[in-house]
Structures are given as structure tokens and as C-alpha cells.
Amino acid sequence: MIRAKVSVPKRRMGGNMSLLRALLIASVLSPHLHAAESYRLDELDLGDATTGFGWIQKNRAVSEKPLTIGGQKFEHGIGAHAPSEIGFRLDGGRASFRAMVGADDGADEQGSMVFQVLADGKVVFDSGVMKTGDRPKEVEADLTGAKSVLLKVTDAGDGRNYDHADWAEAVILTDGAEPAAGQWWKREVPVADGKMEARPALESPGGKRKCAVAESAGRLFVVIDGMEPMPLGITVDGLDYGAAARITGSEDYEIDGTYPWFGNVRQLTNHAAGRRFHCRTDGKSWTLDVRAYDDGIAWRYVIPGSGKRTVQGEATAFVLPEGAKYWSHHNTANYEANFEPFMATADTAGRPLAMPVTVELPKGGFACITEAQTMGYSGMSLGPEGKALCGIFEDDRDGWEMSGEIVSPWRVVILADSLTGLVNQSIVYNLCPAPDEKLFPEGRAAAWIQPGRAFWTWGFGLWDSAKWDKIMGFVDDAADLDCRYFTIDDPWRDPRSGWHRNGGDEWDSLKEVCDHAATKGVKIMVWEHWEKIRDEEARKEFFENVAKAGAAGVKLDFMDSESHERLEFYHSCLELAAKHHVLVNFHGANKPAGEERTWPNLMTREGIFGGEQRGSVERRHLAALPFTRLVTGPADYTPGALRADPLGNTTAGSQLAVSVALNSPICHWYESADTYHAQPPEVLQFIRTKPVVWDEYRVLPQSKIGEMAVVARRDGDDWWVAGINGTDEVRDYQLGLGFLAKGGWTSVVYQDQRGDQTKLEISKPDLQAGDSMPITMQPGGGFVVVLKRK
Numbered sequence: 001m002i003r004a005k006v007s008v009p010k011r012r013m014g015g016n017m018s019l020l021r022a023l024l025i026a027s028v029l030s031p032h033l034h035a036a037e038s039y040r041l042d043e044l045d046l047g048d049a050t051t052g053f054g055w056i057q058k059n060r061a062v063s064e065k066p067l068t069i070g071g072q073k074f075e076h077g078i079g080a081h082a083p084s085e086i087g088f089r090l091d092g093g094r095a096s097f098r099a100m101v102g103a104d105d106g107a108d109e110q111g112s113m114v115f116q117v118l119a120d121g122k123v124v125f126d127s128g129v130m131k132t133g134d135r136p137k138e139v140e141a142d143l144t145g146a147k148s149v150l151l152k153v154t155d156a157g158d159g160r161n162y163d164h165a166d167w168a169e170a171v172i173l174t175d176g177a178e179p180a181a182g183q184w185w186k187r188e189v190p191v192a193d194g195k196m197e198a199r200p201a202l203e204s205p206g207g208k209r210k211c212a213v214a215e216s217a218g219r220l221f222v223v224i225d226g227m228e229p230m231p232l233g234i235t236v237d238g239l240d241y242g243a244a245a246r247i248t249g250s251e252d253y254e255i256d257g258t259y260p261w262f263g264n265v266r267q268l269t270n271h272a273a274g275r276r277f278h279c280r281t282d283g284k285s286w287t288l289d290v291r292a293y294d295d296g297i298a299w300r301y302v303i304p305g306s307g308k309r310t311v312q313g314e315a316t317a318f319v320l321p322e323g324a325k326y327w328s329h330h331n332t333a334n335y336e337a338n339f340e341p342f343m344a345t346a347d348t349a350g351r352p353l354a355m356p357v358t359v360e361l362p363k364g365g366f367a368c369i370t371e372a373q374t375m376g377y378s379g380m381s382l383g384p385e386g387k388a389l390c391g392i393f394e395d396d397r398d399g400w401e402m403s404g405e406i407v408s409p410w411r412v413v414i415l416a417d418s419l420t421g422l423v424n425q426s427i428v429y430n431l432c433p434a435p436d437e438k439l440f441p442e443g444r445a446a447a448w449i450q451p452g453r454a455f456w457t458w459g460f461g462l463w464d465s466a467k468w469d470k471i472m473g474f475v476d477d478a479a480d481l482d483c484r485y486f487t488i489d490d491p492w493r494d495p496r497s498g499w500h501r502n503g504g505d506e507w508d509s510l511k512e513v514c515d516h517a518a519t520k521g522v523k524i525m526v527w528e529h530w531e532k533i534r535d536e537e538a539r540k541e542f543f544e545n546v547a548k549a550g551a552a553g554v555k556l557d558f559m560d561s562e563s564h565e566r567l568e569f570y571h572s573c574l575e576l577a578a579k580h581h582v583l584v585n586f587h588g589a590n591k592p593a594g595e596e597r598t599w600p601n602l603m604t605r606e607g608i609f610g611g612e613q614r615g616s617v618e619r620r621h622l623a624a625l626p627f628t629r630l631v632t633g634p635a636d637y638t639p640g641a642l643r644a645d646p647l648g649n650t651t652a653g654s655q656l657a658v659s660v661a662l663n664s665p666i667c668h669w670y671e672s673a674d675t676y677h678a679q680p681p682e683v684l685q686f687i688r689t690k691p692v693v694w695d696e697y698r699v700l701p702q703s704k705i706g707e708m709a710v711v712a713r714r715d716g717d718d719w720w721v722a723g724i725n726g727t728d729e730v731r732d733y734q735l736g737l738g739f740l741a742k743g744g745w746t747s748v749v750y751q752d753q754r755g756d757q758t759k760l761e762i763s764k765p766d767l768q769a770g771d772s773m774p775i776t777m778q779p780g781g782g783f784v785v786v787l788k789r790k
Contacts (some may be wrong), residue, residue, distance in 0.1 A: 019388065033482040034093070040181055041078050041086070041170040047181025049086040050333070050352040050394075052155070052163065052560065056080055061104040067166050069102035074168035078103060082113040082163035084153040087182025090174065095143035099170035101127055102136040103163070111162035114154045115139070119146035129156045136168065143172070148182055161531065167377040185352065185383030185392040189317050192216040192229040199247065204292040204771060205254070205271045209415055211297045213247070213277055213290060214292075219315070220245050220279070220288065224297050224413055226321065226361050228387065233315030234301040234408055241281045241303065242315045248285075249278040249670040255291075259434065259597070260444045262451050262665040263634065264423065264697035264713075265790030270430040296414040296427040296488035303406040311378070312399040316411055318357075318369045318382070318393035320344035325360040327628045327705060328353040332381040332394055332586045334560045335607040338621035339628045344387045352394060353382040355591055356414075358422070358628045358705065366422045368414035370632050372431040372594040373474060373703075375571045376402075377409050377560025379590050395563035402564075409593065419627055419699040423711075428632050432594040440577040443533050444600040448552070448581040451603065451665035451692045452484025454525070459611060459638055459646065459670035466491055468498035471513055477673035479520035482688040485666060486517065487525040487555055487585075507545045514550035523552035525585065530559045530560065530569065543576040553583030553603070562590035574599045585636060585666060592633025604636045611638035611670050615648030622654060623726025624706040626661045626699075637662045640669040640687065642679065644758055652760050653752040656683075659690055662724035665693045682748055682762050686784070691715040712739060719787040725777035733775045735785065740769035749773075752781035766790075 042058040054062045061067055061079035068074070077099070078086065101115040110132040117125035119138060125141040143149050149172070153165040172179050198214035212223045213232075220242045221229040233242020253274040261268045277288040285554035287302040301314075320326065324344040330351045337354070344359075356370040369389065371380050378396040382389035391411070393400075410431040416422035435443055455464035455478035465474070466489055478486035491497055492506065499506035514524050526546065533539040533556075546554055556573060559566050571584065577600050578583050586605040596602050608629050609617060629635055639659040642652050650658075657666060669676075669687060676687050696714035700721070703710050708731060710723040719740065725731045737745075745767045753759035757778070767773065767787070775783050 001527035013122065036096070036173040036175045037178070038408070039172045039174070041167060041172070044088070044179060045181045046086055047183065048330070049080075049084070051080040051084045053081040061106045061166060062164050063106040065104075065106035067168050068105040069100065069166055069168060070133060071105065072136060072651060073116065074100065074166070077109045077166055077168035077170050080153060080165050080167070082096070082153040082155040082165050084165060086151040086167075087184055088149050088172065088179035089182050090146050090149060090179055091176040092145055092147050093174060093176035094173035095146065095171050095172060095176065097139065097141040097143055097149060097170070099139040100136040100166075100168040101130070102134055102138055102166060103130050103132040104166045105132065107132055107162040107164040108250060109248070110163045111164060112156040112158055113157050113163045113165050115165065116152040116154070117141040117151060118150040118663040119143050120148055132162070148184070149179070150182065157573050175564070183383065184397065185390060186385065189319070189385050189388040189390060190217065190219040190231040190315065192219075192221050196221070196229065198223060198252070199277075202290055202292045203273045204294045205273055206294040206296040208299060209292050210653060211290065211292055213288065215245070215247065218244050218622055222290070222297070222299055224415070226363065226365065226367060226415065228319040230319050231315050231317050232299070234303065236303055236312065236406060237309050237388070238312065239277070239282055239284065241284070241286050241301065243281070245279045245281045247277050247279055247552065251276050258474070262444065263663055264694055266693060266695055268426045268429060270426070272430065272665055291431070293427045293430065295416060295421065295425045296412060298410040298412045298427060298431055300410045301406075301408040304764070305406065306404055309406065310399045310401055310402050311406060313393060314380075314391045314408070317385070317388040318413065319388045320359060321362055322387060323362050324645050326357050327624055328355070328357045328382075330354065335591055335611070335629075336609045338609055338618045339624040339706070340620070350384050352392060353384060353389060355380070355382060356628060356632045357382065357389065358631065360705065365419070366416045366419065368422060368425070370412050370414070370593070372410040372412050372428045373433070374409045374562065374593045375567050375595065376407075377567065378564040379567065380409070395561045395566070395653065400564035404440050414631065419703055420697075423626060423631055423699060424697055425631060428594040429597040432597040435598055435600055439575070440600055446600070449583065449600050450484065453690065453692060454485035454487055454666050454668045455481055455483040455484065455673075456487045456489065456638065456668040456670070457672070458489040459641065460672045460675065463491055465489070468495050468509060469500065472516055475513065475517045475520060475522055478517075478522045479495055480673055481669070481676065483669070485523050485525055485552065486670060487527065488513070488530070489527045489555070490557070492526060493528075507549050510549040510551060513534060518550070524550070525555055525583065526551050527555045527557060530556050530588070534569070536572070539572060540576060542681050543580050543582060546582055547580035551582070553585065555585045555587055558588035559590070560588050561585065574602060577601055583666075587636065594633070596633060603666045606636050608635040608637055610635065611641055611646065614646045617648055617650065617727065619649050620656065620706045620726045622650060622780070623709045623724045626709045626711060627705045634664040635662055636666070636668060637666050638668045638670050638673065640671055642671055642675055642758055646670065647757050649780045651752045651757040651778055651781040653750060653777065654724050654780060655755045656686060656750050656784045657722035657724050657782030660713060660720045660784055661709055663692075665692050678758070680762055682750070683760065686786070691720070701736070702733065708733070709761065710735070716787050721785040721787070722782065723775060723777060724782045725780060728779045730779065731777045733777060735773050736773050737767060737771045737773070737787075741789070742769045744768055745787045746790055747788075748786045749783065750785075751775055751783040752778040754778060757781075770784060
């Protein structure tokens with residue numbers, strides 16, 4: 001589901017009604033609404049309206065074509081894609097909703113959907129299944145007395161492909177106040193009073209962080225330095241376990257260990273002080289599990305029991321200090337949106353926010369709010385209520401069933417005194433279980449789990465680049481660029497792409513590709529739409545075929561949800577992939593939540609507004625990413641664009657910088673081999689040698705979220721320094737080399753060429769540790785300096 005402002009879609013989107021017609025609709029209203037005001041939906045703020053693909057459109061279909069249902073065109077209305085929800089708050093007076101609904105004619109293939117109108121949660125209109133080509137249906141729904149109305153479109157149970165849904169000539173008529181955008185998550189956030197009774201503080205092993213659990217005003221709270229007291233609670237079968245809860249005892253524990261890693265460093269330390277609080281609510285026992293690390297605090301709820309029960313949400317809220325600035329965005333479906341700043345003030349309100357949320361604390365330092373170990377539960381997003389960011393579950397609003405003991409994900413507040421501390425957090429990974437030894441007997445050291453650079457053709461070739469007659473040449477290109485992987489993207493399995501040859505199917509052809517690639521030292525990864533393997537048997541067959549063909553990995557796309565059901569799909573895919581020694585890259589994906597520790601075969605994921613978005617990527621977003629989205633996990637940004645069209649607001653300099661600053665154990669290059677070969681030899685060498693795992697990671701002086709990001713990464717003895725300018729101004733930067741070991745260093749400097757965003761200035765000065773060198777970054781530009789010891 002997309003919950004973002006209008007922008008360029010990621011990929012495919014799978015006479016006019018007259019004023020007289022609108023007046024005729026209004027004329028059928030009951031007499032008591034003759035004096036009512038009429039509000040067209042396209043003139044209202046749609047708030048946190050959701051759409052299953054693309055972006056909500058006003059006065060046109062989701063395909064951006066004119067609203068057309070069954071051959072009939074309409075001037076006004078809303079275009080969406082199933083599943084979709086649009087909500088409004090009403091004042092409980094007399095009201096009505098009128099519209100013409102149906103499947104839009106502009107979809108490339110036939111879709112099916114169901115339109116519903118819900119008043120205070122009760123269905124007052126149901127269209128039944130409607131398909132592309134059906135004539136529009138008229139909606140007349142009485143909303144009298146309702147406090148809310150929800151306009152809902154489902155996918156009719158057959159998946160969401162091409163379900164272009166139109167609410168044409170849609171109006172709300174009311175004799176009360178103007179309908180306001182629905183904020184369905186709105187609730188009273190419990191506030192701790194002055195009589196807070198806190199338990200002894202839990203202190204992290206290094207003494208850097210403390211937290212306490214307190215009882216106040218009939219509610220449990222967690223108290224953390226730098227944040228305001230935060231309410232706790234989980235609701236199961238109607239019981240809010242955080243309300244009127246009593247702490248009956250506690251037990252302390254400690255965790256201490258290390259494990260290998262692919263990322264900012266090659267080994268992580270897992271050292272925490274833990275405390276399990278034994279609680280009782282309404283006669284029922286449960287556990288609040290709290291951990292303190294030197295880089296943050298985390299807690300989770302453990303509700304014992306058996307059989308099926310329904311989780312209906314949480315009282316969890318992250319309460320920010322007054323005046324804190326925080327960074328997030330509103331796309332809580334596939335997390336593809338530009339990061340932007342918000343302020344924590346008492347009157348702040350808006351649409352749901354995506355995690356991670358990075359907070360600039362007013363008294364100094366940083367916090368980052370997220371969750372860890374989400375699989376088996378439902379993904380949380382945040383509903384802003386003033387200074388409080390309330391935990392909400394957009395993809396399971398009515399709750400979800402779980403069996404046996406209920407264990408929530410960890411609710412996490414990363415804490416750091418500096419940006420270097422922030423980007424090097426490990427708490428999110430540490431909170432997740434170690435790999436299953438039966439699936440991963442060698443852990444991350446298994447020969448089939450290898451990071452590497454990847455060749456990828458969608459960025460420059462789109463659909464045509466999946467055609468059979470081009471594939472073997474692309475394998476050779478991957479080898480030429482020293483890429484360990486070649487990812488074959490959509491629509492390679494489509495018969496029109498030519499893979500069904502000589503009486504065989506696409507799997508026979510894939511084996512030929514994998515065999516040829518093996519002779520070149522290249523491994524193959526293949527794309528698939530999640531709905532094609534939604535059925536468990538189809539999923540099992542898919543992974544078996546991938547393995548038999550000799551492919552090393554898969555790229556699974558368009559999940560666009562973190563519902564309980566969808567997270568079960570993620571888990572199933574990772575498990576099947578592990579059994580077949582297959583690597584996984586999730587696209588159209590949710591937030592990272594530390595799963596890479598449990599599943600070493602999960603190499604990377606999208607969940608980022610990246611290179612595919614071209615000119616829609618804002619400069620500020622680019623300079624925010626190292627300190628926001630990348631804090632909690634790798635991102636498949638697909639950097640390395642060098643042509644003017646995909647560069648958009650960036651430059652060749654910042655594209656190279658992004659490839660260093662934004663880590664991904666599998667790094668997909670954006671451009672063709674021909675484009676890279678047309679560059680100076682130093683650029684080609686960069687593409688062939690840039691590391692994808694590192695030994696050390698630092699943030700350098702003058703870095704500021706959304707304005708400038710300058711980072712240094714070490715691979716062995718070599719340093720790679722990258723800078724990104726997130727402003728619209730030319731920025732001069734003095735790069736100090738005090739972090740280098742004493743002695744002489746060779747360098748290759750890549751920086752923007754003034755006046756041409758596609759060109760680089762390349763120099764090779766000899767340097768000494770402690771030197772300082774001037775760098776100029778163009779608007780949205782950047783630089784990379786590669787340093788090697790003499």
C-alpha cells in the first residue's frame with residue numbers, strides 16, 4: 001500500500017459527468033438534507049488515505065488517465081488502487097455520501113474489486129465484486145449520526161493486480177462541519193502524573209544508558225533519559241495489559257557475546273543488562289522484558305497462554321521532548337518516500353509516520369525509534385499525537401490472531417551522543433535471535449552466503465533488458481565489471497521475453513544462463529512478484545526451481561505491507577530460501593528490523609526511496625539517509641547513475657558517494673557496462689573495486705542530517721571517504737585527514753565538475769596523515785576520496 005504524496009510511480013500501473021448529473025444525485029437526498037453543504041472528495045484533504053499501488057489521484061484515475069468507468073467519463077472524483085482506504089471524521093449530525101463507483105477502464109489488464117462505505121465501522125454500502133468494463137454503480141449511503149466514514153476498496157480476494165478503483169463524482173453532504181481527514185489512530189495518550197512510582201533503574205553494562213519502569217495514574221511507563229515517560233501496554237482479547245497493572249517481582253539477566261557481520265563492521269558485540277518484570281493485570285500474569293545496551297533501550301511484552309487469541313493493538317507510545325526535531329516520512333507500506341523533518345510540539349498532528357524515526361534531541365545527542373524482530377507479529381508504524389508517536393498497526397487495524405504464547409517485537413529507542421554512535425548502533429541486530437544452526441550450521445561463514453557487487457539492467461533497460469536474446473551478453477558485462485552477481489529483473493518469466501525456447505520453459509533457459517555465468521565467475525539472482533508465490537505450494541515449487549537451475553538468489557517484490565499475514569510470507573520465503581541455499585533481496589518491502597542476524601541469507605532490501613525514483617529523490621533526502629533509514633539496516637538504493645535523466649537532483653559525484661555512504665552487502669550498480677566504459681578509467685576502477693562490507697565507519701565533522709553527510713569507511717588499510725551535499729547551494733568542505741594512520745598515502749579524488757552534473761573532476765594527490773584538502777560540492781553533489789597507504 002502506498003501512503004505517500006503524489007510522485008513518480010516505481011514501475012507499471014499494472015461524455016464527462018455534467019453538473020446536471022451531480023445535481024440529480026443531490027436531489028435524491030432525503031428532505032432533511034435539503035440545506036446541507038456538499039463537499040466534493042477531490043476538494044477535501046485526504047489525510048492518510050491509502051492505495052495499493054501508485055498514488056491517490058484527484059480528478060483522474062490512478063493511472064493518471066481520465067476517470068472512466070464502463071465507457072462513461074467523469075470530471076471529478078478520486079482514483080485509487082485496491083486495497084485502499086479513505087477516511088473522514090464527521091460531527092455526528094445528519095449526513096450522506098453519494099458517488100458512482102467502479103473499475104477504471106485505464107488499467108492495462110482486467111482487475112476486480114469491492115467498494116464499501118463504513119459508518120463508524122458498520123458497512124452501509126457494499127458494491128459486490130466489480131470488474132474492469134462493468135458499468136458504474138451508484139452509491140447512496142446515509143451517514144446520519146456517524147462520527148466517521150471510511151471509503152474502502154478491497155481486491156476481491158484475488159490479489160491486487162490492475163485493480164484501478166474510481167470514486168467518481170463523490171460527495172459528502174452534511175448539515176454540520178466540513179468533513180476532516182480521518183486520523184483513525186487518534187486516542188488519549190496516557191500521561192504520567194507527579195506520583196510516579198519508579199522501580200530501581202536498569203543500567204547498561206558500560207553505564208552509558210539507564211531506564212526505569214514506573215507505575216503512574218493506573219498505567220505502566222518506561223522512563224529513559226532524553227525522552228519523556230512513555231506509556232506501555234498490549235491489548236489481547238480486549239484486555240489492555242498495561243492498564244491497572246501491578247509489578248509483582250523481577251529477575252535480572254545479562255547477555256554477552258560477539259558474532260560475525262556484513263555491514264559497517266565485520267563483528268558485532270552483544271552485551272546487555274536485562275530485567276524481566278513479572279506483572280499482573282486483571283488476575284492475569286505476564287512479563288515485561290526490558291534490556292539496556294550502551295546504544296539504547298528496548299522492551300517487549302510476553303503474554304503466556306494457549307490457543308488462538310487476538311492482538312488488538314498496543315498502548316505503546318514514544319513521547320518526545322518538547323521542541324525535538326525528528327526525521328521520517330509517511331509511506332508506511334513500502335517505505336519509499338523522501339525523508340523530511342518534523343517538530344515535536346504539543347499541537348503536532350498529521351498522517352502516520354514510518355520507522356525508523358531519527359530524533360535530534362534538544363539537549364544534544366540523538367535517538368532513533370524503531371522495532372526489532374517483527375516476524376510473527378504485525379508491523380508497527382507511528383500515529384502522531386502532539387509530542388507522542390503512538391504505536392499503530394495500519395495493515396491490521398482490526399487486530400490479528402496468534403496462537404500460544406504471544407511475544408511482541410522489541411520496542412527500541414537507539415541512543416547516541418554523536419552521529420558516529422548513531423550509525424554504528426547494533427542494538428537492533430542484537431535483539432534478534434541467532435541463526436538456526438540446523439538451517440545455517442556455518443552461520444554467516446557458509447560458502448553460499450557471500451556479499452558482492454551486482455550488475456542490474458532495470459535502471460537502464462527496463463522491461464526490454466529481461467529479453468532472452470540479451471541475457472548472455474549481460475552475464476559477460478557483469479563479469480567484465482567484476483560483479484559477483486547479475487540480477488535478472490521483471491519480466492523474465494513472461495513468455496513474451498523469449499525464455500520459453502526449444503520446447504522448454506523458463507527454468508530450462510535459466511539453467512543455461514547459470515551454467516554460462518559459472519564459467520565467468522558470476523552468480524545469478526532472479527526477480528519474482530510476491531503474488532505469484534503467495535500460495536505455499538507455488539512458493540515451494542518456485543524455490544525448488546530456482547535452486548535446481550543453479551541460481552544463487554531471488555529478488556522478491558511488491559509485498560507493500562507488513563501485516564501479520566505478509567510477515568508470515570517473509571518468514572516462509574527466508575526459511576525456504578535457506579533450505580535451498582538461496583540468497584534473498586526484498587523489494588517493495590517494509591522497514592528493516594534486525595532480521596539479517598537471524599537470517600544471514602537476507603542480504604539486503606529496498607524499503608527506501610532510491611535510485612529507481614530518479615528525479616523525485618530530493619537532495620535533502622540523500623543527505624539524511626545515512627542517519628535515518630540506513631541506521632537500522634542495509635538498503636538496496638541502486639546507486640551509480642551517471643546519465644542526466646536518472647541523475648535528477650543529484651550529480652555523478654553524489655552518486656558515487658551514495659554507493660559508499662549507504663551500505664548494502666549486495667550493491668546493485670545502476671548503469672550499463674557501456675556507460676561505465678565511457679567514463680575515465682578511474683571511474684571504471686571504482687565500479688570494479690568498491691567494497692560492500694567494511695571494518696570501520698565514522699561520521700566526519702560538519703555532517704548534519706539533511707544538509708551534509710561526510711563519512712569515512714575503512715576496508716583493511718584502505719579508507720573510502722564520501723560526502724553528500726543535501727542543499728541547493730554550492731558547498732565548500734575542508735576534509736581533514738586526522739583519522740589516517742601516520743605516514744604517506746596515495747589518493748584518488750572524485751568530485752563534481754562545475755556546470756555538468758554528469759562529469760567528474762578526478763585528481764590523484766599524494767597526502768600525509770593530518771593533511772587537510774579542500775573539496776567543492778555542487779548543489780545535490782558529492783565526492784569520494786579513496787586513500788591507500790604508500
